[in-house]
Amino acid sequence: MTDHQLDASTPGFWARAAAEPDRPALVAPDGTPWTAGELLAAANRLTHGLRAAGLSAGDAFAVVLPNGPELIAGYLAAAQAGFYLVPVNHHLVGPEIAWIVADSGARVLIAHERYAGAATAAADEAGLAKERRYAVGEAAGFRSYRDLLAGQPDTAPERRTAGWVMNYTSGTTGRPRGIRRPLPGVPPERTPLGGFLGIFGITAGGGHTHLVCSPLYHTAVLQFAAASLHLGHPVVLMDRWTGEGMLELIDRHRVTHTHMVPTQFHRLLALPEPVRARYDVSSMRHAIHGAAPCPDHVKRAMIDWWGECVEEYYAASEGGGTFATAREWLERPGTVGRAWPISEIAVLDDEGRPRPPGVLGTVYLRMNTGGFSYHKDDAKTRQNRVGGFFTVGDLGLLDADGYLYLRDRKIDMIISGGVNIYPAEIESALLAHPAVADAAAFGIPHDEWGEQVKAVVEPAEGFVPGPRLAADILAHCERALAGYKRPRSVDFVPELPRDPNGKLYKRRLRDPYWADRDRRV
Numbered sequence: 001m002t003d004h005q006l007d008a009s010t011p012g013f014w015a016r017a018a019a020e021p022d023r024p025a026l027v028a029p030d031g032t033p034w035t036a037g038e039l040l041a042a043a044n045r046l047t048h049g050l051r052a053a054g055l056s057a058g059d060a061f062a063v064v065l066p067n068g069p070e071l072i073a074g075y076l077a078a079a080q081a082g083f084y085l086v087p088v089n090h091h092l093v094g095p096e097i098a099w100i101v102a103d104s105g106a107r108v109l110i111a112h113e114r115y116a117g118a119a120t121a122a123a124d125e126a127g128l129a130k131e132r133r134y135a136v137g138e139a140a141g142f143r144s145y146r147d148l149l150a151g152q153p154d155t156a157p158e159r160r161t162a163g164w165v166m167n168y169t170s171g172t173t174g175r176p177r178g179i180r181r182p183l184p185g186v187p188p189e190r191t192p193l194g195g196f197l198g199i200f201g202i203t204a205g206g207g208h209t210h211l212v213c214s215p216l217y218h219t220a221v222l223q224f225a226a227a228s229l230h231l232g233h234p235v236v237l238m239d240r241w242t243g244e245g246m247l248e249l250i251d252r253h254r255v256t257h258t259h260m261v262p263t264q265f266h267r268l269l270a271l272p273e274p275v276r277a278r279y280d281v282s283s284m285r286h287a288i289h290g291a292a293p294c295p296d297h298v299k300r301a302m303i304d305w306w307g308e309c310v311e312e313y314y315a316a317s318e319g320g321g322t323f324a325t326a327r328e329w330l331e332r333p334g335t336v337g338r339a340w341p342i343s344e345i346a347v348l349d350d351e352g353r354p355r356p357p358g359v360l361g362t363v364y365l366r367m368n369t370g371g372f373s374y375h376k377d378d379a380k381t382r383q384n385r386v387g388g389f390f391t392v393g394d395l396g397l398l399d400a401d402g403y404l405y406l407r408d409r410k411i412d413m414i415i416s417g418g419v420n421i422y423p424a425e426i427e428s429a430l431l432a433h434p435a436v437a438d439a440a441a442f443g444i445p446h447d448e449w450g451e452q453v454k455a456v457v458e459p460a461e462g463f464v465p466g467p468r469l470a471a472d473i474l475a476h477c478e479r480a481l482a483g484y485k486r487p488r489s490v491d492f493v494p495e496l497p498r499d500p501n502g503k504l505y506k507r508r509l510r511d512p513y514w515a516d517r518d519r520r521v
Contacts, residue, residue, distance in 0.1 A: 012193045013076060013229045014040060014156070025229065027253065028069055029239035041154035042069065043076035048152040050077060053108055053132065057082030057161055058183060062106035064088045064097060064115050064122075067216050067237045070136050070145065074110065075165065075226055080188050082161040086168070086178070087217035090114075091499060094121025100168050102126040103376060104178055110145060113137030162188040166375070167219045167317050178375035179317055192369065194230035196223060199323055199340050200288055200311065202257055208233040208285075211249055211258040213241050214502075219317040220290060224259040233257075243268045247279035257286035261502030262294035263438070265302050266431065270460070276305070284309045292502045293406065295428035296333055303330070312336055314404065316392045318372050320344070320365030322404050335403040342368050344389070347398050352386040357400040360407060364389035395422075412506060414443035416451045421485055429480040430455055430487075433473055435463040438496045440506055441487060444513040455487035456509050458496045465492035 013036070017025065021037025028034065050061060061083060065071040071087070078085035086104045088097055094117070101109055101122055109128055111119035116139035123133050123141070135142035162184050168176040184191055194204065202208065210228035212235060214221045228235050236253050238245065241264065249255060268276075284306055290313045302310045308326035314336035315321025322345060324337030339345040347361040348354055355361035366389045374380040384391045395413065396406040407422045414421040423441040430439035438458040443451030457473060459465050470490040477486045497505040 012189045014043075014080060015189065016230075016232050018156075020232075023232070024234045026069060026072060027234065027236040029067060029237050034069060039069065039073065039076070042073040042149075043080070044154045044156060045149045045152040046073050047077040047081045047157045049148040049150075050083065050108060051081065051157070052152065053148065055081075055083055055107055057159075057163075058084075060084035060086050060104045060106045060166060061108040061110065062086040062088055062101050062104060064090050064109070064111040064119050065136065065216075066090065066112055066114060067212055067239050068112075068136075070110070070112075071216050072225070072229070072235070072237075075222060076229075078163040078165070079226075080160045081157060081163055082183055083163045084166040084180070085163065086166050087222060088168075089217050089499065090118075090215070092118065094118045095125060097122035098125035099175055100178070101128060103175075104166060104168075108132045108134065108148075110134045110136070110148075111139060111142065113139050116140065116142070160187050162186055162191045165219070165222060167217075169317055169374075177380055179372050180375040181372050194227045194232075197227045197231060197257075199342070200257075200286055200313070202228075202231070202286055204231040204233075206256075207254075208256045209236060209253050209283075210234070211236045211238070211246070211253070211255040213238045213246050213258055213264065214261060215499075218291070220315065221259055224257075224288075228257070243271050244275055244279075247271075247276070247281065250281050250284060251279040254283040256283055257288065258284075260287055260289045261291045262289060262298060263292070263498060263502040265289065265294065265298050266438070269298065269301050269305075270437070281306055286311055288313060290314060292504070293408075293424045293428075295431050297428070297432055299329065314406065316365055316390075318365070318390055318392070319367030319369075324403070328403070332399070332403050334405050335399075336406055337404065338402045339404075344368065345398065345402075345404055346386075346389055347396060347404075348386060348389075355397065357398055360395060360397050362391050362410065363394045363396045363404065363406070364391045366390070412442065414441075414451050414453060416443065416446070416449045416453065416484065419484055421453060426453060426455070426477075426481060426485055426487065429477055430457065430473065432480065433476045435460050435469055435473065437461070438498070440496055440504055440509055442506055442510045444510070453485065453487045454513065455490045456496070457490055457492055458494065459492055 017036035017040035023036045025036040025039045026034035063074050086106055088100050109123055120141050133142040134145045134148045136145045164181050166178045166180050168178050210233050212225050216222045225235050287309045288311045303326055310326050313321055313323045320343040322337040322339055324335050344366040346364040349361050393410045395408055408424050412423050426441035427439050430436050436457050437460040440456045444454040446452040473490050497508045
């Protein structure tokens with residue numbers, strides 16, 4: 001990887017759009033094309049509108065928006081005016097949104113009419129003045145988003161200075177916390193923009209097109225989309241993901257790169273063969289996946305179908321990560337790769353000492369381009385740190401060549417009879433059964449062993465949940481797993497609680513089983 005792939009010398013979207021205003025830049029979920037000039041004008045008007053609403057450098061504004069031009073314009077406005085953009089998960093309810101709006105200090109809230117009920121409740125609870133609420137569409141108690149832009153020029157704003165995205169982590173316990181990075185106080189072009197994609201071998205030019213197939217409120221999804229814009233790549237937006245819909249967009253727009261999660265792989269592979277064969281995916285060069293563990297058999301099936309464009313990364317919203325090409329993964333099955341050139345990885349024991357190669361420990365990361373803090377939470381910022389490294393609680397090991405292998409998260413690990421059991425391995429085995437559309441494994445109370453393994457399964461279409469199916473799944477696990485790892489029982493649910501990024505809300509499944517017991521934390 002060459003140095004120029006990671007530097008801050010890219011001209012960025014603003015300069016590219018000014019030079020080539022008629023260049024295709026965006027395709028909205030409804031198929032409406034946007035030129036670079038149109039998107040630049042929208043971002044500039046929003047910048048002027050937010051300043052007129054009282055925002056200045058260092059201030060935050062929150063958005064509860066689906067994937068669409070308004071969210072992209074919000075990112076570009078924040079990035080050139082020194083604002084913090086706070087993208088809010090639109091699946092949250094009013095009190096959860098209110099917490100983020102209040103905690104971030106957002107001075108303006110922009111919401112879509114689709115989420116009007118939750119947004120109104122949140123704005124009321126957060127005490128946000130009605131003149132600082134704007135809705136795309138119609139929402140009671142909100143001014144129109146058009147009012148925020150009305151009369152504002154589409155020219156570049158003065159005093160351009162780099163802003164940032166302030167994502168809120170879901171966390172394992174307690175309320176989510178904002179990841180706040182210090183603003184550099186320089187023009188946005190002097191910060192790393194599209195150079196981030198150089199980590200994955202994606203550079204400017206080359207006929208690239210990026211597909212957004214997950215919600216933009218997710219850290220990585222927005223980062224990949226923004227970097228693509230800065231490199232001059234057209235960005236195609238999906239609003240609600242479907243497997244066939246994704247294949248159709250790849251075929252129609254000759255998509256070359258995208259960010260995915262393993263759940264999407266699993267559902268693509270479940271499509272009938274005639275549907276899969278209907279679409280040409282040969283344009284794909286980088287199908288980069290992360291955010292959740294990917295079972296080996298699922299990844300192999302995707303590589304067999306899409307080829308060696310299927311690549312993997314491991315990272316945290318706080319910063320730092322690894323990357324593995326398909327070839328590296330095939331040579332070292334299960335690895336999530338080696339550290340990025342701008343990152344470091346360490347595996348440490350409970351006393352903060354490095355583990356030797358091949359020995360399990362806690363994974364720590366460090367981003368060499370700058371630090372972060374959790375907004376209004378110095379204690380959380382100091383926790384889980386060793387020197388300049390931090391951890392999100394994942395367990396793994398490094399091999400002698402620096403390749404990282406993940407096992408699970410500490411909080412999800414099952415301890416039965418004093419033996420550590422890692423749910424990801426069990427879930428991978430469950431997903432190999434044809435009747436299993438999705439699965440989760442976790443520990444539930446057991447008087448003698450402390451915990452025993454429970455499986456919760458979302459049945460695949462055409463399979464009837466019940467004792468017969470449960471017995472068949474347990475028999476399958478007997479053939480695939482050592483005795484101490486096997487689930488002792490199976491429960492069925494219509495759908496597992498995942499967010500659209502593939503993250504499983506395992507606590508929602510696990511907590512009812514521990515309701516009358518003291519849970520191990």
